[in-house]
C-alpha cells in the first residue's frame with residue numbers, strides 16, 4: 469500500500485469513533501506539512517508516513533461544551549482508532565499528542581515505520597470498530613462475562629485514565645440522581661435545546677452526522693435506579709420501536725465513571741482514547757455501553773460527582789455497561805470529506 473492508501477484506510481476506520489452528538493469534530497491531514505521540522509524524524513523516513521489529527525472547532529458544541537472538552541474526548545476516541553487501524557496493517561504507531569502549542573487544533577501526529585504483527589487481542593478490538601454502537605436504554609438481566617470489568621479497568625489505565633465502578637447502592641443512586649437532575653435542567657435550557665435540535669435530524673434525513681432516529685428508542689426505557697437518556701426525539705415521537713413487546717426485567721447495568729487525575733486538554737485526549745478502548749473491549753465480549761454526559765456538562769454537578777463519587781478525580785462520562793442485543797444504526801460522514809492533503813484547505817483526497 470502507498471502512504472496515501474494507508475491514510476485513506478486509517479481514516480475510513482477512524483470516523484467510526486464515538487463523538488458527542490455524533491458531531492464527528494475531526495479532520496485528518498496526510499503526510500508532513502511543507503517547511504515544518506519534525507522532532508524524531510528518522511533519516512530516510514518517507515515524508516508521507518504520517519497523519520495528523522485535527523479538531524474541527526466549527527463542530528464544537530458552543531452551549532454544551534464551551535471549553536472543548538467533549539470535542540477533545542471525541543478526537544481522542546478517533547485517535548485510538550487511528551492507532552488500531554495501523555496495528556491492523558502490522559505497523560507500530562508512533563503517537564505524539566498535542567505536539568505543537570502553536571497549533572491548538574492539532575490533537576495528535578501519528579507516524580508509522582516499524583512493523584510488528586497484530587496480536588489476537590488487537591485483532592478482536594479492531595473487528596468491533598464498525599460494529600460497536602452506543603446503547604440507549606436498559607439492559608438484559610444477564611451478568612457481564614467474568615473478568616470483563618477488570619479488563620476494562622486495566623485498559624483505561626493503559627491510556628492514562630481510570631474507569632471507576634460505582635457499585636455501592638447509595639453511590640449508584642446518587643449518580644443516577646445526578647443524571648436525572650442534569651437531564652431535567654438541560655430540558656429547560658433554550659440555548660442547549662436549539663443546539664440539540666441542530667444535531668438530531670428527523671427520521672429519513674440524508675444527514676450523515678448527528679444522532680439519527682435509528683439509534684435511540686422511541687419510548688424511554690426506565691431502570692431502577694433510573695438513568696434518563698437525552699431527549700433526542702424532542703417530543704416528535706421519533707426513535708426505534710421496542711424489539712419485543714414482552715415485559716421483562718430490565719437492568720440499569722454496571723455503573724461507572726471515566727475519570728482522569730488532571731483536567732487539561734491532554735487528559736481529555738487520554739479520556740477519549742480510554743473510552744474507545746473500553747467500548748471496543750466491551751463490544752468484543754458481547755457487552756454494550758450506554759453513555760451519559762448530561763451531569764458532566766453542568767459545572768456544579770460535575771463538581772459534585774468529582775468530590776463525592778470519584779475521590780477528587782475529574783469525571784468525563786457516566787457509563788453503564790451491560791448485556792443486550794444491539795439494534796441501533798448510526799451514520800458517518802464520507803471519510804474522503806475529512807481527509808486533506810498538507811496545506812490543503814479543501815483539497816479532498818481520493819475523490820474521482
Ligand SMILES: Cc1cc2nc3c(=O)[nH]c(=O)nc-3n(C[C@H](O)[C@H](O)[C@H](O)COP(=O)(O)O)c2cc1C
Nearest residue numbers: 486487488489490538541601602759760761762798
Ligand atoms: C464525549 C461524549 C459524550 C457523549 N454523551 C452522550 C450522552 O450523553 N448520551 C448518549 O446517548 N450518547 C452520548 N454519547 C455517544 C454519542 O452520541 C455517539 O457516539 C454518537 O451518536 C455516534 O454513535 P455510535 O457511538 O453508536 O457510533 C457521547 C459520546 C461522547 C464521545
